[in-house]
Amino acid sequence: QQPVQSPQAVILREGEDAVINCSSSKALYSVHWYRQKHGEAPVFLMILLKGGEQKGHDKISASFNEKKQQSSLYLTASQLSYSGTYFCGTPTGNQFYFGTGTSLTVIP
Amino acid sequence: GAGVSQSPSNKVTEKGKDVELRCDPISGHTALYWYRQSLGQGLEFLIYFQGNSAPDKSGLPSDRFSAERTGGSVSTLTIQRTQQEDSAVYLCASSLGLGAGRTDTQYFGPGTRLTVL
Numbered sequence: 001q002q003p004v005q006s007p008q009a010v011i012l013r014e015g016e017d018a019v020i021n022c023s024s025s026k027a028l029y030s031v032h033w034y035r036q037k038h039g040e041a042p043v044f045l046m047i048l049l050k051g052g053e054q055k056g057h058d059k060i061s062a063s064f065n066e067k068k069q070q071s072s073l074y075l076t077a078s079q080l081s082y083s084g085t086y087f088c089g090t091p092t093g094n095q096f097y098f099g100t101g102t103s104l105t106v107i108p
Numbered sequence: 109g110a111g112v113s114q115s116p117s118n119k120v121t122e123k124g125k126d127v128e129l130r131c132d133p134i135s136g137h138t139a140l141y142w143y144r145q146s147l148g149q150g151l152e153f154l155i156y157f158q159g160n161s162a163p164d165k166s167g168l169p170s171d172r173f174s175a176e177r178t179g180g181s182v183s184t185l186t187i188q189r190t191q192q193e194d195s196a197v198y199l200c201a202s203s204l205g206l207g208a209g210r211t212d213t214q215y216f217g218p219g220t221r222l223t224v225l
Contacts, residue, residue, distance in 0.1 A: 002150070030210045041199060041216035042151070049211060087151060091210045094164035096141060098151040 001026060003088055003099035011105045012078045020073040020102045022088030031064050031071040032089040034098070035082075042087060045073075078106045110134070112202050112217035120223045121190055129185040129220045133202030140183050141201040141214060142175060151199065157183060158205055190224045197221050 003024040012018055022031065030049045034042040046057070048064035048071060056062065059076045075082055083106045088099040113132045121127050133140050142154040153167045157177040168174070172190075177183040187194055197219040203212035 030207075032214070034214075041218055042201075042214075044213045044215070047211060047213065089151075094156055094158075095153050095167050096156060096214075097153055098143075101150045 001092055001095075002097050003028075003090060005086075005088060005099040005102045007102060008100070009103040009105075011107060012082075014080060014106055014108055015077050016106075018075045018078060018104060020075075020086050020088075020104070022071045022073070022099050024069045024090060026069070026092060028064070028066060028069050028071070028090050030090065031062070033062055033071075033073050034087045034089065035084045036087065037084040045086075075104070078104075080106050080108065082106050112200055112215050114198075114200050114217040114220050116220060117218065118221045118223075120225065122225050123192060124189055126186065126188045127190055127222065129187075129198050129200075129222070131183045131185070131200030131202075131217060133181065133183070133200070134215055136204070137202035137215075138180065138205030139203040139212060140177060141203075142183070142185050143199045143201070144169075144196045145199060145219075146196045154185070154198075187222075190222075192224050195222055195224045 003022050006021045010018055032047050033045040036042040053064050062073045064071045086102045115130045138159045140157040143151045145151050155163050155175045157163050172188045175185045199219045201214035201216045203214045206212050
């Protein structure tokens with residue numbers, strides 16, 4: 001039931017763009033995105049509630065394709081502070097499943 | 109406090125001993141989650157409390173694990189007869205409890221690092 005993310009890991013140079021994908025075998029009612037820096041707790045980025053919804057703040061945005069049961073996170077003009085592990089997550093019944101995670105490293 | 113707090117921050121125990129991990133959610137948050145994160149791994153869902161409703165315990169990895177939430181606030185995760193594979197960071201999160209967790213932002217505590225020798 002855990003969503004699958006791709007890629008597993010990506011290395012970027014500052015200013016480059018990245019896309020992280022989240023795919024579920026079950027219906028997605030909402031998709032949550034979190035970022036976890038090394039040794040820290042996950043921090044909320046955004047929630048997408050409806051199919052077709054797109055959100056963004058700063059240079060991080062996301063889309064949600066309900067029919068395809070997929071969501072994508074877009075990071076543009078990456079900054080060093082974007083480094084960390086990104087998790088998508090989705091509620092299922094009385095449980096909440098985070099995805100497999102994508103490690104993103106931004107280098108100067 | 110302003111955020112979710114967890115105690116202890118670190119716990120080292122011997123195999124076979126019982127441990128209790130505590131979580132204090134943000135005041136006013138009715139939903140509370142427990143997750144386990146093994147070294148370098150993702151977040152494994154354990155249990156979710158919503159208000160005074162009975163939690164779904166099916167996410168707990170074995171019957172050695174139990175959790176309770178008293179008065180709709182503080183929660184305790186208890187692991188009995190600890191095993192080495194229980195070593196992990198245990199994270200607690202709380203949220204306002206809107207939309208049965210579908211629309212909520214989860215705020216995470218700093219976690220408890222459990223090491224079973």
